[in-house]
Amino acid sequence: MGHQLGxxxxxxxxxxxxxxxxxxxxxxxxRNHGLPLEALRYDVTPPGLHYVLTHYDIPYVxxxxxxxxxxxxxxxxxxxxxxxxxxxxxxVTTRVTLExxxxxxxxxxxxxxxxxxxxxAVGTAEWTGVPLRLLLAEADxxxxxxxxxxTGADHGVERGVEQDYQRSLPMxxxxxxxxxxxxxxxxxxxxxxxxxxxxxRLVVPGWYGMAHxxxxxxxxxxxxxxxxxxxxxxxxxxxxxxxxxxxxxxxxPRALLVPPGFxxxxxxxxxxxxxxxxxxxxxxxxxxxxxxxxxxxxxGHTWHEAELAPDDGRRWAWRRWRFAWTATPGxxxxxxxxxxxxxxxxxxxxxxxxxxxxNNLVQRVPVLCLEAGETA
Amino acid sequence: MGHQLGxxxxxxxxxxxxxxxxxxxxxxxxRNHGLPLEALRYDVTPPGLHYVLTHYDIPYVxxxxxxxxxxxxxxxxxxxxxxxxxxxxxxVTTRVTLExxxxxxxxxxxxxxxxxxxxxAVGTAEWTGVPLRLLLAEADxxxxxxxxxxTGADHGVERGVEQDYQRSLPMxxxxxxxxxxxxxxxxxxxxxxxxxxxxxRLVVPGWYGMAHxxxxxxxxxxxxxxxxxxxxxxxxxxxxxxxxxxxxxxxxPRALLVPPGFxxxxxxxxxxxxxxxxxxxxxxxxxxxxxxxxxxxxxGHTWHEAELAPDDGRRWAWRRWRFAWTATPGxxxxxxxxxxxxxxxxxxxxxxxxxxxxNNLVQRVPVLCLEAGETA
Numbered sequence: 001m002g003h004q005l006g007x008x009x010x011x012x013x014x015x016x017x018x019x020x021x022x023x024x025x026x027x028x029x030x031r032n033h034g035l036p037l038e039a040l041r042y043d044v045t046p047p048g049l050h051y052v053l054t055h056y057d058i059p060y061v062x063x064x065x066x067x068x069x070x071x072x073x074x075x076x077x078x079x080x081x082x083x084x085x086x087x088x089x090x091x092v093t094t095r096v097t098l099e100x101x102x103x104x105x106x107x108x109x110x111x112x113x114x115x116x117x118x119x120x121a122v123g124t125a126e127w128t129g130v131p132l133r134l135l136l137a138e139a140d141x142x143x144x145x146x147x148x149x150x151t152g153a154d155h156g157v158e159r160g161v162e163q164d165y166q167r168s169l170p171m172x173x174x175x176x177x178x179x180x181x182x183x184x185x186x187x188x189x190x191x192x193x194x195x196x197x198x199x200x201r202l203v204v205p206g207w208y209g210m211a212h213x214x215x216x217x218x219x220x221x222x223x224x225x226x227x228x229x230x231x232x233x234x235x236x237x238x239x240x241x242x243x244x245x246x247x248x249x250x251x252x253p254r255a256l257l258v259p260p261g262f263x264x265x266x267x268x269x270x271x272x273x274x275x276x277x278x279x280x281x282x283x284x285x286x287x288x289x290x291x292x293x294x295x296x297x298x299x300g301h302t303w304h305e306a307e308l309a310p311d312d313g314r315r316w317a318w319r320r321w322r323f324a325w326t327a328t329p330g331x332x333x334x335x336x337x338x339x340x341x342x343x344x345x346x347x348x349x350x351x352x353x354x355x356x357x358x359n360n361l362v363q364r365v366p367v368l369c370l371e372a373g374e375t376a
Numbered sequence: 377m378g379h380q381l382g383x384x385x386x387x388x389x390x391x392x393x394x395x396x397x398x399x400x401x402x403x404x405x406x407r408n409h410g411l412p413l414e415a416l417r418y419d420v421t422p423p424g425l426h427y428v429l430t431h432y433d434i435p436y437v438x439x440x441x442x443x444x445x446x447x448x449x450x451x452x453x454x455x456x457x458x459x460x461x462x463x464x465x466x467x468v469t470t471r472v473t474l475e476x477x478x479x480x481x482x483x484x485x486x487x488x489x490x491x492x493x494x495x496x497a498v499g500t501a502e503w504t505g506v507p508l509r510l511l512l513a514e515a516d517x518x519x520x521x522x523x524x525x526x527t528g529a530d531h532g533v534e535r536g537v538e539q540d541y542q543r544s545l546p547m548x549x550x551x552x553x554x555x556x557x558x559x560x561x562x563x564x565x566x567x568x569x570x571x572x573x574x575x576x577r578l579v580v581p582g583w584y585g586m587a588h589x590x591x592x593x594x595x596x597x598x599x600x601x602x603x604x605x606x607x608x609x610x611x612x613x614x615x616x617x618x619x620x621x622x623x624x625x626x627x628x629p630r631a632l633l634v635p636p637g638f639x640x641x642x643x644x645x646x647x648x649x650x651x652x653x654x655x656x657x658x659x660x661x662x663x664x665x666x667x668x669x670x671x672x673x674x675x676g677h678t679w680h681e682a683e684l685a686p687d688d689g690r691r692w693a694w695r696r697w698r699f700a701w702t703a704t705p706g707x708x709x710x711x712x713x714x715x716x717x718x719x720x721x722x723x724x725x726x727x728x729x730x731x732x733x734x735n736n737l738v739q740r741v742p743v744l745c746l747e748a749g750e751t752a
Contacts, residue, residue, distance in 0.1 A: 002747040003705050008645035020396015026405060026482060027644045030496055033409035038433040039570070048424035048569045049434075055641050057414040058425075106402060114642065118399075120406055158641040193424045194415070265431050265534040266490065268403045269384035329379050371378040 006160045012241065014354070015111040025106075025116040034120025040258045040282050043124070043320075044095065047187055050123030051209075052195045053100045053115060055165050056156030059194075059215045067199050069183065073149070073220035075139035083185060083199055089130040092182060094205055095317040097124045097284040101208035101235060101248045104350070104359030112356035119256060119363050124282075124317050125196075127203040129184030133175040135219065141171070147226045148174040150202050153215035161229045167213050168226035169204065179205035179316060183216065205316035206250050206286030208358070210235050237353045251286030252360040253346060255293050255321065255338035259365050270367040277325045279306075281336050282318035288342035289315060295323040299333035300348055300362065306336065327369040334365040382536045388617065390730070391487040401482075401492040410496025416634045416658050419500070419696070420471065423563055426499030427585075428571045429476050429491060431541055432532030435570075435591045443575050445559065449525070449597035451515035459561060459575055465506040468558060470581055471693040473500045473660040477584035477611060477624045480726070480735030488732035495632060495739050500658075500693050501572075503579040505560030509551040511595065517547070523602045524550040526578050529591035537605045543589050544602035545580065555581035555692060559592065581692035582626050582662030584734070586611050614730045627662030628736040629722060631669050631697065631714035635741050646743040653701045655682075657712055658694035664718035665691060671699040675709035676724055676738065682712065703745040710741040 015022075021029075032053045039049040061067065069086065071079040100121035105112055107119075136148070152165040174181055182203040185192065192198040197214030204211040210230060236245030258280050261272030283290045289311070294303040309320035321336070339345040350361035391398075397405075408429045415425040437443065445462065447455040476497035481488055483495075491497075512524070528541040550557055558579040561568065568574040573590030580587040586606060612621030634656050637648030659666045665687070670679040685696035697712070715721040726737035 003707070003744055005647060005744075005746065007707075008643065008647050008744040009640040010643065020398060021402050022396060023482075024643050026397050026402075026492055027494060028642075029402060029405035030410040030492075030494055031412045031644075033428075034406040036407045036430070036434055036571070038436065041436045046570050048428075048571055052409075052424075054412070056639050057635075058412055060414065060417045106399075116402055116406075118403060118406055156638045156641055157647055162638075162647075194422050195412070195424055259433075262532045262538075263432050264385040265532055266404075267384065267386065267400050268407075271381060271384050271533055271538075331379070331383075368379055368381075368384040370381065 005157050005162060009157045009160045011159055013113050015113050017110065021106070021116055022113065025113060028115045032115055034117065035123050037120055037256065037259050040256055044126055044188055045123040047125070047193050047196060050125060050196070051100060051121040053121065053209060054154065054195065055158065056154040059153040061194070061198055061215070069200060069216060069219065071135050071139045071219045074142040074145045074223050075221050076142060077138065077140045079135065079139050086130055086183065086185060089134055091128060092131055092180065093126055093128040094180070094182060094203070095124060095126050095314045096203055096205045097122065097316065097318040098209050098212060099251050099254070101210050101357045104361055105356030107361060108350065108352055108356050108359065112354060114356060122256070125187050126189065127182055127184040128186035128189070129182040129203065132181040132183055135183065136175055136221070141221050144223045145171050145221045146224065147171065147222045149220040149222055149226045149228070150213040150216060151218040151220065152213045153217050158229060159233065161233070163229050165213065165230065166228045167211055167230050168228070169211065208248055208251055210248065234355065235357065236355065237357060239354060241354060248357045251284065252358050253283070253285035253287065253290060253338040253340045253344050254360045255281055255283035255336035255346070256363055257281035257334060257336045257365060261367060270365060272327055272367060272369055274327050274329055274369055274372045277327050279323040279325050279334065281321055283321055283336070283338035284318040285338060285340035285344060287344055288340040290319050290338050291341045292339040293321040294337045296335045297325055297332055299364070300335055303337065329369050329371045332367050332369065334367060335362045337362050381533055381538060385533045385536045387535055389489050391489050393486065397482070397492055398489065401489060404491045408491055410493065411499050413496055413632065413635050416632055420502055420564055421499040423501070423569050423572060426501060426572070427476060427497040429497065429585060430530065430571065431534065432530040435529040437570070437574055445576060445592060445595065447511050447515045447595045450518040450521045450599050451597050452518060453514065453516045455511065455515050462506055462559065462561060465510055467504060468507055468556065469502055469504040470556070470558060470579070471500060471502050471690045472579055472581045473498065473692065473694040474585050474588060475627050475630070477586050477733045480737055481732030483737060484726065484728055484732050484735065488730060490732060498632070501563050502565065503558055503560040504562035504565070505558040505579065508557040508559055511559065512551055512597070517597050520599045521547050521597045522600065523547065523598045525596040525598055525602045525604070526589040526592060527594040527596065528589045529593050534605060535609065539605050541589065541606065542604045543587055543606050544604070545587065584624055584627055586624065610731065611733065612731065613733060617730060624733045627660065628734050629659070629661035629663065629666060629714040629716045629720050630736045631657055631659035631712035631722070632739055633657035633710060633712045633741060637743060646741060648703055648743060648745050650703050650705055650745055650748045653703050655699040655701050655710065657697055659697055659712070659714035660694035661714065661716035661720060663720055664716040666695050666714050667717045668715040669697040670713045672711045673701055673708055675740070676711055679713065705745050705747045708743050708745065710743060711738045713738050
């Protein structure tokens with residue numbers, strides 16, 4: 001009886017065949033945004049161009065508002081730290097490429113109804129903060145601890161479950177050094193912008209975005225596996241909704257290219273003129289360093305080695321690549337394909353899962369090369 | 377024969393009845409983004425939350441790249457100014473609420489196929505720059521000048537027309553003081569972010585966003601009316617495509633409210649619990665100062681006066697309003713309606729035009745108030 005949360009919060013569903021993007025998906029798309037692909041040119045993404053995905057509302061935290069991070073649960077010495085205290089710990093800055101686990105979802109058939117990303121849910125930033133392992137060492141984790149749970153200040157309901165956003169990491173990942181998890185208070189050398197977790201967020205280099213809990217308030221050590229909504233219900237790879245599914249963890253390899261030429265406003269189709277074109281882009285993998293990028297200019301029929309920028313030792317950031325192409329009049333489809341050191345590569349046919357996660361289908365960029373000398 | 381621009385660039389069209397948002401509209405929605413409505417709480421919008429609409433690509437301008445602004449055409453003393461020279465002119469800072477002319481387009485029936493905004497294409501910033509009238513005075517405009525044309529560095533094709541983005545203002549607006557047009561080099565006290573026109577943009581307080589030319593390179597005085605694409609083809613109010621149409625100019629009044637309670641992730645439906653709720657929001661008009669905001673909590677059947685924040689003299693920025701409501705269990709639809717000093721108010725039924733411009737339909741925010749004591 002009465003008015004239930006479920007009245008406002010429906011189960012997950014798949015779009016019907018030929019069902020266009022709905023009002024609900026559009027409302028998410030106008031709030032959250034991707035990296036405009038031309039911004040792949042920046043080594044470090046300006047914060048306003050970095051992709052954003054927020055589950056609930058962005059918490060309103062005035063600049064001078066106090067903020068406390070608690071470290072508790074199965075620890076011998078619980079901590080309560082304000083921002084000044086966090087800044088007094090040793091500081092680490094890591095360049096990290098962050099990608100949403102749902103990137104590519106809107107290209108799936110059938111389409112899981114959720115944030116409708118095409119390919120642009122990515123960005124790279126310099127994150128500065130305290131290594132989480134130092135905070136956990138200071139808090140003195142008890143024997144038998146298994147998970148570390150991270151709680152953000154963002155509150156909402158999802159498939160009927162009211163919640164603060166929470167995710168966990170296994171203890172070995174939380175205290176690991178490859179990657180080294182950060183409690184970050186700066187992005188590109190400045191305070192975090194609101195949409196990126198101001199004033200504190202977790203950064204888990206190499207992992208998809210759902211692990212990088214924003215507006216971080218609590219770190220809780222548990223002696224049983226965490227089974228919260230975002231861990232056990234969402235962010236699992238499943239074919240059928242009744243399956244337990246595999247967890248979503250590290251980022252699969254992907255390459256994207258800067259669309260060459262200039263766009264049509266409405267279709268985003270690319271237009272260029274005949275002659276030499278320097279194709280360029282970025283490639284990344286959270287699983288192992290990128291070792292190879294191949295380019296196709298004939299819709300995947302033939303592939304050619306791209307030139308990788310020298311390894312700059314920034315293991316968790318994307319790597320630049322280049323390929324010299326000569327455009328000839330006609331229609332072409334450009335693609336790039338990344339392979340990492342563990343042998344993972346990108347598929348030409350996307351395997352499907354019900355949540356629309358961990359997609360890394362090879363990008364297709366249709367371009368129209370005009371006849372020589374043709375003007376508008 | 378051969379490959380034509382038109383192959384990549386289709387005419388404007390209207391969506392068919394019940395046609396969902398298409399891939400092309402989605403591609404625009406993942407690039408451009410609105411103000412997350414909870415960010416209406418900020419007096420001045422953090423740059424990454426301010427709405428963004430870019431017609432073509434965001435030009436890549438490295439921080440240390442030289443930039444020249446030319447002021448030419450029908451002037452006696454053409455200018456060529458770098459950023460340091462522009463900063464040497466008298467500096468003005470104005471707080472301006474900027475709204476996209478297409479805000480609300482995706483709510484129209486039939487829906488013009490273009491950037492599919494719901495209601496969130498707005499933001500407020502402190503813009504700092506040189507008054508345009510000072511530059512035009514220095515350049516010494518010739519008698520008989522009628523328009524001032526502004527050219528940005530963004531290049532693309534739209535409905536078959538290849539172009540740099542260009543808009544004009546009539547001379548009296550360009551040299552006016554109400555509003556005072558700025559050539560702006562700072563936003564909220566910092567250099568312009570790439571998506572907001574780095575390093576220079578025009579700011580025309582009170583006018584819709586299409587007038588605020590980003591990546592500004594050229595100011596050209598003309599002695600004939602400017603008839604470029606963005607002036608004479610796009611941004612006109614028309615019922616039929618063959619009409620000349622009326623130009624889109626100043627912002628019509630609008631109020632938006634901060635959606636109360638917390639959201640469902642997918643539907644963005646709002647959930648709250650019974651009791652007092654302080655409703656709040658912002659209201660603005662480019663046509664005359666906002667003089668009244670009314671609130672409805674019963675889907676527009678009855679209206680009540682909201683409390684307007686004191687007039688702070690910032691004529692071109694939105695004004696805060698508040699309304700004390702007591703939520704009772706059940707479903708409610710909240711709305712706010714702004715009226716300005718010239719008697720313009722917001723419609724409850726949206727007049728339609730083919731481009732989907734100048735919409736200011738009253739916002740509807742459905743909320744679900746749970747039974748007292750109900751928990752998840």
